[in-house]
Amino acid sequence: MTILYSIQYIVTMSTNKEEVRKNIILELRRGVITLVVLSRLKNQEYGYTLLKELDDLGFSVDQNTLYPLLRRLEKQGLLESEWKVEDPRPRRYYSRSKLGSQLLGELKEELKKQNEILEEIIYENHE
Amino acid sequence: MKTTNKPTPQELIKQYSIEVGKYLPAKDRNDIVKEIYSTLIDALEDREDDVYALLKENGHPRKKAASFLPPKYLIGPELYPTFIRIARIVLIVVAAAVTGSLILSAVLSQGQEIAVWELIAHIVESGITGVAAAFGFVVLVFIIIDKVNAGPKLVKEMENWTPEALVVVKKTQGVSLGEQIATIVFSVILIILLNFYIDRLSTFVNRGEMVFIFPTLTEGFRGYFPYITVQLALSAVLAVYLIGRREMNLFSRIAGYCLKGFSIAILIGLLTVGKLVEAPAGLVLSQELPVDMDMIMLVVNNVLRGVFILSIGLTVYEIIKDIVKVVKGSPEDVLAA
Numbered sequence: 001m002t003i004l005y006s007i008q009y010i011v012t013m014s015t016n017k018e019e020v021r022k023n024i025i026l027e028l029r030r031g032v033i034t035l036v037v038l039s040r041l042k043n044q045e046y047g048y049t050l051l052k053e054l055d056d057l058g059f060s061v062d063q064n065t066l067y068p069l070l071r072r073l074e075k076q077g078l079l080e081s082e083w084k085v086e087d088p089r090p091r092r093y094y095s096r097s098k099l100g101s102q103l104l105g106e107l108k109e110e111l112k113k114q115n116e117i118l119e120e121i122i123y124e125n126h127e
Numbered sequence: 128m129k130t131t132n133k134p135t136p137q138e139l140i141k142q143y144s145i146e147v148g149k150y151l152p153a154k155d156r157n158d159i160v161k162e163i164y165s166t167l168i169d170a171l172e173d174r175e176d177d178v179y180a181l182l183k184e185n186g187h188p189r190k191k192a193a194s195f196l197p198p199k200y201l202i203g204p205e206l207y208p209t210f211i212r213i214a215r216i217v218l219i220v221v222a223a224a225v226t227g228s229l230i231l232s233a234v235l236s237q238g239q240e241i242a243v244w245e246l247i248a249h250i251v252e253s254g255i256t257g258v259a260a261a262f263g264f265v266v267l268v269f270i271i272i273d274k275v276n277a278g279p280k281l282v283k284e285m286e287n288w289t290p291e292a293l294v295v296v297k298k299t300q301g302v303s304l305g306e307q308i309a310t311i312v313f314s315v316i317l318i319i320l321l322n323f324y325i326d327r328l329s330t331f332v333n334r335g336e337m338v339f340i341f342p343t344l345t346e347g348f349r350g351y352f353p354y355i356t357v358q359l360a361l362s363a364v365l366a367v368y369l370i371g372r373r374e375m376n377l378f379s380r381i382a383g384y385c386l387k388g389f390s391i392a393i394l395i396g397l398l399t400v401g402k403l404v405e406a407p408a409g410l411v412l413s414q415e416l417p418v419d420m421d422m423i424m425l426v427v428n429n430v431l432r433g434v435f436i437l438s439i440g441l442t443v444y445e446i447i448k449d450i451v452k453v454v455k456g457s458p459e460d461v462l463a464a
Contacts, residue, residue, distance in 0.1 A: 047162070048169040063170075063185060064194040067162065071155075071195065083161075091169075092162050 033061065035111060037069060038104045041079060044093040070094050078103060136178035140167045143182050150192035159195055202269045209305045210269045214262060217312055221261040225254045261316065268312055272370065302373055307366040314363040321352050347400035351393055358389050380453075387442050394435045394442075403431050 036059060040050060047070055054061050073079040078100035083090045096104065134142070144164040148156045171181055185191055202210050325344065365382050372379070397403065404427050 046169075048166050048173070052173070063166070064191060067166065068195045071159075089165055089168065090161070091165055 029059065029061070030065075032111070033065070033069065034073065035104070035107045037066075037073065038078065038096055038100050038107070041094055041096045041100070044082070044095040046091045046093055048091075050094070073100070136171055137168065139178050139182065140164060140171065143167070143185070143188060146188035147192045150189050151195065155195070163191070200273075201266070202273050206269060206273050206304075209308060210265070212305055213269075213308050213312060214265045216309065217261050217265050217316075218258050220313075221257050221316075222254055225257045226250050264316065265312055268308065268315070272308065302369045302375060304370065304373075307370050310366040311363045314359040314366070318356055318359050318363075321356060325349075325352070343405055345400065345402050345405055348397065348403045351397055351400075354389075354393050354396075358386060358393060361389075362386055384446060387446055391439055391442055394439050397435055398432060403428050 036054065037050070040053065045053075047067055051061060051063060051066055054066075070079060070081075074081050074094070078097055079094050080097045081092050081094045083092050085091075141164060144160045144167065147163055148160040151159055167181065167185070171178055174181065200207075361382075365379065365386065369375070369379055375383075402424075404424060406424055
């Protein structure tokens with residue numbers, strides 16, 4: 001019985017560890033997702049194509065995260081959208097607004113600064 | 128005979144999108160549903176996957192819809208800690224009051240044998256009912272406060288907060304939100320008890336073989352109920368006003384003193400009443416009890432008088448302390464200076 005409990009404990013702990021790791025990586029991505037989306041939407045793009053593109057680039061985003069984000073950014077005036085009828089059905093295309101482009105520039109600058117700070121904190125002084 | 132055809136993947140996706148729409152606000156519903164449908168169809172074509180796997184991946188329609196909505200609360204996170212604090216106090220007080228009153232009534236019960244388990248069962252039953260009702264009431268009060276005034280106001284206040292506000296709050300005699308909410312909750316509960324449920328305090332309650340008998344409040348005591356109700360109602364109104372303002376001013380301070388004076392007058396009036404509580408007519412105690420009913424009523428009346436005297440003392444002390452604080456300044460003011 002003790003062996004069984006030990007195995008169960010190890011399995012539970014490793015599952016939790018994996019879960020924790022996944023959640024932290026997700027949080028890390030969530031911090032830059034707005035920047036990523038804004039940077040990819042210079043030209044009009046359909047939501048699903050954007051999802052695939054990001055996936056191919058190694059920046060996987062959940063559908064349930066991306067679509068609400070697109071709508072939120074549109075409400076904030078950072079994106080513009082338009083329904084276009086293509087193939088047999090309509091599709092919604094998103095693109096960066098003027099305000100979105102302006103913010104993107106600022107975000108890039110901020111990220112550059114943060115990267116330098118993070119390099120310093122994580123890799124140089126605390127290894 | 129009715130036959131059910133297997134739905135096509137497109138039909139399933141359409142149905143799924145409609146289901147998601149049921150959990151969305153009408154304003155954006157059609158637009159979001161259209162987009163979900165269009166995206167899922169594309170995903171299906173692209174993946175050449177099983178539609179069931181695709182929908183499973185997207186999750187329950189309610190979950191999918193929730194991802195498009197901002198978080199919603201009955202009681203916002205800003206007010207929640209205060210809600211927990213007040214709810215805890217109210218529930219403890221109600222549970223203690225129910226238990227205490229039932230034990231007292233059991234002691235005073237007519238010369239019938241009392242089964243301990245029956246008493247415990249009755250305490251549990253009444254306790255659960257009382258605690259549930261009190262909890263529901265506290266929730267209701269907080270929902271109203273959150274939606275009507277304090278919630279949005281508190282959010283705005285927290286957003287605009289600066290460390291200078293600490294000094295401002297002290298100097299202007301800030302109002303404790305928790306204290307005001309507690310005043311409203313207790314005042315309303317007492318008003319309801321006094322005006323609608325007071326008969327329970329003089330009622331015989333049959334529980335199988337056990338009979339609970341509550342002491343009867345005298346006419347003299349009951350004569351003060353309208354004054355007590357007015358005092359409680361005005362206290363609640365003042366608390367609502369203070370929640371709106373979030374700081375004391377001359378009007379609220381004077382109104383507070385007047386209300387305290389009013390409550391002292393009521394308590395002094397009650398002290399002049401000969402008997403506050405008396406046993407119901409015809410009540411006979413069990414021969415096995417070592418005391419008689421007159422003795423018990425004398426103790427209950429004196430305990431009540433003691434409570435009233437204590438309340439008068441505490442109220443006078445509060446008023447004096449407050450006036451001294453305003454005139455001389457509190458230690459906090461001295462430190463701030």
